Amino acid sequence: MSETNTKRELGRGESVMAGVYRLRLPLPWPGVPHCNAWAVAAGDGVVLFDTGMHQPGSMAHLERALQMCHLRVEDINLVVCTHAHSDHYGQAATIVERAGCELWMHPNYQHMSQWAQDTDAAVARRLEVARQSGVPEEPLRRYAEQRKDHDSGIAAVIEPDRALLPGVTIATDLGTWTVHETPGHAPSHVCLFQPERRLLISGDHLLGRISLFFDYGFSPDPVGEFVNSLDVVERLGARLCLPGHGRTFTDVHAHIEGNRKLVAERSERVLAAMAPEPATAFEMVPRIYDDIPFSPATAAWLLMETLSFLLHLQVTGRAIKIPGEPERWEPA
DSSP, X not given: OOGGGOXXXXXXXEEEETTEEEEEEEEEETTXXXXXXXXXXXXXXXXXXXXXXXXXXXXXXXXXHHHHTTOOGGGEEEEEOSSOSHHHHTTHHHHHHHHTOEEEEOSOOHHHHHHHHOHHHHHHHHHHHHHHTTOOHHHHHHHXXXXXTOOOSOSOOOOOSEEOOTTOXXXXXXXXXXXXXXXXXXXXXEEEEETTTTEEEEETTSOSSXXXXXXXXXXXXXXXXXXXXXXXXXXXXXXXXXXXXXXXBSOHHHHHHHHHHHHHHHHHHHHHHTOSSOBOHHHHHHHHOTTSOOSHHHHHHHHHHHHHHHHHHHHTTSEEEEOSSSOEXXXX
């Protein structure tokens, strides 16, 4: 792609309300050019919610974003991660060491630590899942080659100083934030809520645009968990959402309903993709996502989402997996 068609992302910081700063941090992923960390005033410093991804120059981008808000890394009194994906946890180790602060995160973060500590084994597991799902050998070979020596996006795996579970509270100048488990996108996912101001730090559970992603292979039904988590967030009655990607938004209920609708629509499309005869997950992908380009950049994501929906349909008694090499699926 030519220089004229690309826009170089830089770390940027801005105040969204008194005591709340959005730190927009670059990402290397097509279609997802940045993520948000949120700095919230707390005493003589800030609580940092999420960290951005560890990659060359990433701390400089964080420092630049903080400086635009008249803050420094050393002003961070506590790091809180909404979940253990690289773009939300990746710089935690570096920040904690420099700021001399604690890290709080949900304890169910094995989906991250397994990948970061033994990437080769994690890639091998993913390749076996893809093979069982009907992916041909040539794309598997290309994927394995692309992932060779691929950086995890995580500076180092460090354990949280405190488990981020319901009942734990986070004190800031805006008031106390409560913890709400919202698995689905990831097993470690939580949302943070400030009840008096009705502020929600949503991580990747709710985003500015309606989109889905499930960390497949680490829980019995990530789609079902995600739908249940929508109920959890709806009961909070938030009026302003601070998401992990994109800008803040106020129509929280509409986003919840939009996600419910998309889950229902995708479920029906997955069921329809099994007809007129049993099919592999790989065969279903282009039938389900005819509105999304199927390319090397999207293939792994779309396959993982399809497998997550197939698992959900199996758990809810609407689909049957036919064992074999590869596995096929049919309506129940």
